[in-house]
Amino acid sequence: MPNTASAPEAVTDRELRAFLYGLPGVDEVGAAARAKDLSTRSVKTTAKARAIDLAISMVDLTTLEGADTPGKVRALCAKAARPDPEDRTVPSAGAVCVYPDRVGIAVEALRGTGIGVASVATAFPSGRAPLEAKLADTRAAVADGASEIDMVIDRGAFLSGDYLKVYEEITTVKEACGDAHLKVILETGELATLDNVRRASHLAIRAGADFIKTSTGKVSPAATPPVVLVMLEAVRDHHRDTGRRVGVKPAGGIRDTKGAIRNLVLVNETAGPDWLTPDLFRIGASSLLNDLLMQRTRLATGTYPGPDHYTQD
Amino acid sequence: MAEILEYAPAPESRSVVTLRENYDLFVDGGFVPAESGESLTSLNPADESALATVAVAGPTDVDRAVSAARQAQENVWGPMSGAERGKYLFRIARILQERSRELAVLETMDNGKPIKETRDVDLPLAAAHFFYHAGWADKLHHAGLGTDPRPLGVAAQVIPWNFPLLMLAWKIAPALATGNTVVLKPAETTPLTALVFAEICQEADLPAGVVNIVTGAGGTGRTLVEHPGVDKVAFTGSTAVGRGIARAVAGTRKRLTLELGGKGANIVYDDAALDQAVEGIVTGIFFNQGHVCCAGSRLLVQESVAEELLSRLKERVSRIRVGDPLDKNTDLGAINSADQLSRIREVTDSGEAEGVERWSPACDLPTAGYWFAPTLLTGVSQSHRVAREEIFGPVLSVLTFRTPEEAVAKANNTPYGLSAGVWTEKGSRMLWTAERLRAGVVWSNTFNKLDPASPFGGYKESGYGREGGRHGLEAYLG
Secondary structure: OOOOOOOOOOOOHHHHHHHHHOOOOOOHHHHHHHHHHHHOOOOOHHHHHHHHHHHHHHEEEEOOOOOOOHHHHHHHHHHHHOOOOOOOOOOOOOEEEEOHHHHHHHHHHHOOOOOEEEEEEOOOOOOOOOHHHHHHHHHHHHHOOOOEEEEEOOHHHHHOOOHHHHHHHHHHHHHHHOOOEEEEEOOHHHOOOHHHHHHHHHHHHHOOOOEEEOOOOOOOOOOOHHHHHHHHHHHHHHHHHHOOOOEEEOEOOOOOHHHHHHHHHHHHHHOOHHHOOOOOEOEEEOOHHHHHHHHHHHHHHOOOOOHHHOOOO | OOOOOOOOOOEOOHHHOOOOOEEOEEEOOEEEOOOOOOEEEEEEOOOOEEEEEEEOOOHHHHHHHHHHHHHHHHHHHOOOOHHHHHHHHHHHHHHHHHOHHHHHHHHHHHHOOOHHHHHHHHHHHHHHHHHHHHHHOOOHHHOOOOOOOOEOOEEEEEOOOOOHHHHHHHHHHHHHHOOOEEEEEOOOOOOHHHHHHHHHHHHOOOOOOOEEEOOOOHHHHHHHHHOOOOOEEEEEOOHHHHHHHHHHHOOOOOEEEEEOOOOOEEEEOOOOOHHHHHHHHHHHHHHHHHOOOOOOOEEEEEHHHHHHHHHHHHHHHHOOOEOOOOEOOOOEOOOOOHHHHHHHHHHHHHHHHOOOEEEOOOOOOOOOOOOOOOEEEEOOOOOOHHHHOOOOOOEEEEEEEOOHHHHHHHHHOOOOOOEEEEEOOOHHHHHHHHHHOOOOEEEEOOOOOOOOOOOEOOOHHHEEOOEOHHHHHHOOEO
């Protein structure tokens, strides 16, 4: 897992602002051009086979619907543990990601598999709730056995320039996490500029995030390649400056193998191959896994099994 | 240790290219053998294998080509309406698009540049130049060059090896759109796409003699530009050869445009978007192996961010993939010729001898073919050869500056003036700097962006005349 942050230092609003505005700017056109350039990498044959298995092991298999039933959660857990029941060489998924009140069911279902349960918390997806409610949300998930917490930042506070509020909320939630790892969702679709994505990334990292995550999946656009690129640059730079490695999790919008592999290429050529591990890179997705499985079978057998051979949920 | 995500080889197939063993000259609508009987062999610089032999045009051959062009200009192409000429240009543009994969692979084989560049830059831009100028053909009286601008006649065009087909398009498209006919000589190391272009002229039913392609080396080029039957000379290449051409046409009626060398400055201020500046620096000097006249071959970085920028740059340069140009994942291909490779080595070694620090990432270069690792030279000062001479290879000279005034002074302190780049997030500083740079193209927060609608050309010893845009038409109209 990512190197755990030492206790974050106390900062003032002025100091935090100076830090964030001292970061180099991001040129939107240039970032988009680099992301597009990397999207033309051709990953075929043996490289593709390895990339697919790597991507499967990085999937945070997610269900975040109001209608989630215990049965659906159990089915998802079974799928995470053994994504393709007919093929035992398929690696298991990275984690299962559910709402806090479904954590207990997931923990039970995954017992003995070694797969962790991630839970969204802090009034996901809007983040619009009193701090006490957010903390209670977090503590409940941790108490039920969640090993990873996916919190949302207060985008309203961030966009209005109240960086200290965002920072303190993250440090407080981090405390409430105890031993559970903290993923901080920036909801980049609401941050408007890549400059903001870079600032929010560094703000979250500095406040103690173990992972920074693009999106809730409830807002579009979600994990666009330029956004992922800028976040990977942030963790790369933080590692260079401090030696601590923070993970990145794009979520939302990555639906097929091609999209997943493009993300792996972004990781490989931005943060570097050290990040090509489920400990430091995850993909939040629900429909992606089936496409990865289908492409895996096609690569191995030469035939494309079709969607009906894979469970929908 | 193998990388976790080692990209498997992804070579583009050569099967789309059908090469003949020998190519004749393209004169008056057909392929004809050279009277001289001489030939030269074009090599694949990535492995030194022979691709095809091409005829070498001698004085008689050049004379035939010029006469054919004259006949076609006076009897067919000149009198033709602009709208009709435009139709031919549109047709050529479409065929270039249709055969783009074949041409991209062939260009990569003949030149050594990576397939991703021929596929994504050379071919789309070449077609774009024909589309753009096709649109001008029937609107020349709106170009601000008088109510009835007239073609000059026969254009002699000599092009370099760095962007063979694209330079052909830069030359032929405006000449044809304006009612001129052409005799074009491609570079001796990269003649093959021009010969396929000749086939495309046939496919498009272009009237005989409108486009003539005479292959050969420097001697053929000299014969062509000195031929008394040409009205216009257009040359892209080295400043030394350009000087010779200027002397040769001095005192004649011939009009001349020259697109020569450069030593472009890429200025990075301390408030630049550093990651994108790094990308721009990489594009500026490593695009096309640095075989680019407008390359950003001098990096001028503000000293307060020099260390940080260089560390980011080195990390990025370490990720450049050097190797088989036909592999879709290759970023940096082969050096075009043995001659060019020895020139790059000679100048770069001279820098080391003068005390400049040389750095290249660890990379395995193929054993056959002509290869040079991406190279950064630091501790360079204005007086070093590597800061003054055009290297025309993947070698970046890094200099620092303290104030904006110093950046501008250093950028302009070169006999060349083709291109420059400015990297800053501050609009006023960008405009202040761009205004003071003596360069034909100034890019801000980007580099090596080319477009047919944008005029391109140099100051000082980088040449004169403009190509592209409305300004480019002027070079072909009287």
